[in-house]
Amino acid sequence: MTRPVVRLALDAMGGDNAPDSVVSGADLVRQRFPTAQFLFVGDEARVRPLVERHPGLAQVATYRHTTEIVTNDAKPSAALRGGKNSSMRLAINAVQEGLADGVISAGNTGALMAMAKLVLKTAPGIDRPAIVASFPTKRGASVMLDLGANLECDARNLVQFAIMGEAFARTVMGTAKPTVGLLNVGSEDQKGHEELRTAHAALRENKLDLSFHGFVEGDDITKGTVDVVVTDGFTGNVALKTAEGTAQFFSGLMRQAFSGSLGAKLGYLFAKPALGRLRERIDPRRYNGAMLLGLNGIVVKSHGGTDAFGFSNALGAAIEMIANDVATKIQDELQRLGSDLLDTTPPKPKTAAV
Amino acid sequence: MTRPVVRLALDAMGGDNAPDSVVSGADLVRQRFPTAQFLFVGDEARVRPLVERHPGLAQVATYRHTTEIVTNDAKPSAALRGGKNSSMRLAINAVQEGLADGVISAGNTGALMAMAKLVLKTAPGIDRPAIVASFPTKRGASVMLDLGANLECDARNLVQFAIMGEAFARTVMGTAKPTVGLLNVGSEDQKGHEELRTAHAALRENKLDLSFHGFVEGDDITKGTVDVVVTDGFTGNVALKTAEGTAQFFSGLMRQAFSGSLGAKLGYLFAKPALGRLRERIDPRRYNGAMLLGLNGIVVKSHGGTDAFGFSNALGAAIEMIANDVATKIQDELQRLGSDLLDTTPPKPKTAAV
Numbered sequence A, B: 001m002t003r004p005v006v007r008l009a010l011d012a013m014g015g016d017n018a019p020d021s022v023v024s025g026a027d028l029v030r031q032r033f034p035t036a037q038f039l040f041v042g043d044e045a046r047v048r049p050l051v052e053r054h055p056g057l058a059q060v061a062t063y064r065h066t067t068e069i070v071t072n073d074a075k076p077s078a079a080l081r082g083g084k085n086s087s088m089r090l091a092i093n094a095v096q097e098g099l100a101d102g103v104i105s106a107g108n109t110g111a112l113m114a115m116a117k118l119v120l121k122t123a124p125g126i127d128r129p130a131i132v133a134s135f136p137t138k139r140g141a142s143v144m145l146d147l148g149a150n151l152e153c154d155a156r157n158l159v160q161f162a163i164m165g166e167a168f169a170r171t172v173m174g175t176a177k178p179t180v181g182l183l184n185v186g187s188e189d190q191k192g193h194e195e196l197r198t199a200h201a202a203l204r205e206n207k208l209d210l211s212f213h214g215f216v217e218g219d220d221i222t223k224g225t226v227d228v229v230v231t232d233g234f235t236g237n238v239a240l241k242t243a244e245g246t247a248q249f250f251s252g253l254m255r256q257a258f259s260g261s262l263g264a265k266l267g268y269l270f271a272k273p274a275l276g277r278l279r280e281r282i283d284p285r286r287y288n289g290a291m292l293l294g295l296n297g298i299v300v301k302s303h304g305g306t307d308a309f310g311f312s313n314a315l316g317a318a319i320e321m322i323a324n325d326v327a328t329k330i331q332d333e334l335q336r337l338g339s340d341l342l343d344t345t346p347p348k349p350k351t352a353a354v
Helices: A019-033 A044-051 A055-058 A076-082 A087-096 A109-120 A155-171 A194-204 A218-223 A233-258 A262-281 A308-323 A326-336 A339-343 B020-032 B044-051 B053-058 B074-083 B086-098 B109-120 B155-171 B194-204 B218-223 B233-258 B262-279 B306-321 B326-336 B339-343
Strands: A008-009 A036-041 A060-063 A102-105 A130-137 A140-145 A180-182 A209-216 A228-230 A290-293 A298-301 B005-012 B036-042 B061-065 B103-104 B132-139 B140-144 B179-183 B212-216 B229-231 B290-293 B296-300
Touching: A008 A019, A008 A087, A008 A308, A019 A044, A019 A055, A019 A290, A019 A308, A019 B296, A044 A060, A055 A060, A055 B140, A060 A087, A076 A109, A087 A102, A087 B132, A102 A308, A102 B296, A109 A290, A130 A155, A130 A218, A130 A233, A130 B086, A140 A155, A140 A233, A140 B262, A155 A180, A155 A194, A155 A228, A155 A290, A155 A308, A155 A326, A180 A194, A180 A218, A180 A233, A194 A209, A194 B229, A194 B296, A209 A228, A218 A233, A218 B212, A218 B233, A228 B061, A233 A262, A233 B155, A233 B179, A233 B233, A233 B262, A262 B233, A262 B262, A298 A308, B005 B020, B005 B086, B005 B306, B020 B044, B020 B306, B036 B044, B036 B086, B053 B061, B053 B155, B061 B086, B074 B109, B086 B103, B086 B109, B103 B306, B109 B290, B132 B155, B132 B218, B132 B233, B140 B155, B140 B233, B155 B290, B155 B306, B155 B326, B179 B194, B179 B218, B179 B233, B194 B212, B218 B233, B229 B262, B233 B262, B262 B326, B290 B306, B296 B306, B306 B326
Parallel strands: A008 A036, A008 A102, A036 A060, A102 A298, A140 A228, A180 A209, A180 A228, B005 B036, B005 B103, B036 B061, B103 B296, B140 B229, B179 B212, B179 B229
Antiparallel strands: A130 A140, A130 A290, A290 A298, B132 B140, B132 B290, B290 B296
16 A cells, blocks of 8 residues: 655744754654655754755755744734744645645644634634644543633534544544543533533434544543543643643652662662553653644644654654545544534634633 | 530441441541541441440440431432431531531532532522542642532632632641632633633732732642642533543553563562552542532531541541631631622522532
């Protein structure tokens, strides 16, 4: 099976370790996806010499030069106004101009989301784009959305998120028949906000080829009770950061425990390979990359502090999304959906998290 | 300093290990609080023989006999109607009748909250009671509220939760000058729902003796950035369960890692004392007990599956709340609060989580 050509626009200047980690990450992912092509957007005088250290990468690289950047502390509105020639904006423009199939940046999240929405526009049938990411669970890995693009969501948004999340899990995560759950404060049908109960009822009697589990609770997230956790952007953002914080708290406690006494240090030496495998299994770099679903084009946000390995994983997710045509699959799922489900509630304008 | 007499009504039949864990937990806490008195509500034929195994406890124990119980799967509405002679209801009644200063149960959460609200009523100046609990953090321990009594909250509710939580941290946790944070998706002032921004502005320019930190995010919860995390009951419930789930996930991974190979098993033996101290530090039994703040009386919910040690810690928290007169301190704080802050938004009726 030959893989299709995938063209990615890279914000070469975004992120704490840019442009080095961007270039090295691209070289790493190229070894997994030999048909990928890279458009590096940024200061060519800095980026090109880095790329040319990797002859294989240099062969599939093109450049778009700009010295302007979006700073990490720029407000989204200011970035929209003043960042028209920034590496981030020009990388997004490349998708809109048909020069790339997707864009990736490790820069300012709020600016990326605002620019991507403005330039690429929401896909047909989708009221609001949502941010999705994957994370480790007891059973393997699951995904959650929305993680902060929409602070308040109605039932219609949640149902659309369920469809987008399911298509994402199927294509990018490779889950054969992803199960979908709605995040709530209890698992009984009558629990929660009205919007949640309406979405629950719609998904329960759905005509989709979608395996709906019902409501799930906070502890189901890392249990892996479902493959796709659907929630509003406020709750999803808090839940993801709470899980990350708790994981960091535990890692810190472990480090402390193993450096506390001679016995503990010896114990660490013996257990090192096993602990190494554990660390690898939950390595945040393996789960790097938050995708903005529901736009006309693939947009991926890498963690700003990640290294080449982490960046390559976010790139890999972007490539999977393009190669598997996730956007079209989401459209197909929406088409299959009964119009009654989509037309019950008109979309409301809401505040964005980013 | 002599401690005041504290009289507790115990739902002797609530929880998976009742009445054994209830009686043994009472005996454990009695050794820490010699002035505590216990009213055991439940099947006297089963409870009394257990109590009399502990001569010290038997001297400070009284009984209220009933054979009726609230089952774990009972709906709150059904428990309200059909549970009038249950051990849970009669224990709550004892507070209302002035026979006890507080009540504790490890039984059905929803039923306990519904019955307690009905019987004890909301305290003056409080629109809605909130559930608060403590948890371990990098810096020690913090508290969060609301954890599920109110799914949606307005700015006025959040400000009241801040006051109640601060008083709780000061008196029960022993934090000299507790810092308070509002849970949000970003720490900048302009982020989040309107209700959050209104509460933020009110707390920022507050006339209270309250140390307001501003907005905090999900990862700040276990970082211990603030001593009191204030949020609505939906978000609080999801965040707490997400943190618990992540902690369980990590513990499971550790167990797996240490049983995977001979080296890992040896390592475990060497590191056992250090790992034991870690386990002790984050032992959920140490943080057992969710308090319903804002009622005319102290109501504590113990985890249903806890043992005597866990139950004794929930009892200890209840005793601290009574001995320190948290309810009066919350009233005092509300009195000190400018009326402009409390009267801006009228309370709205909302769905309860329990």
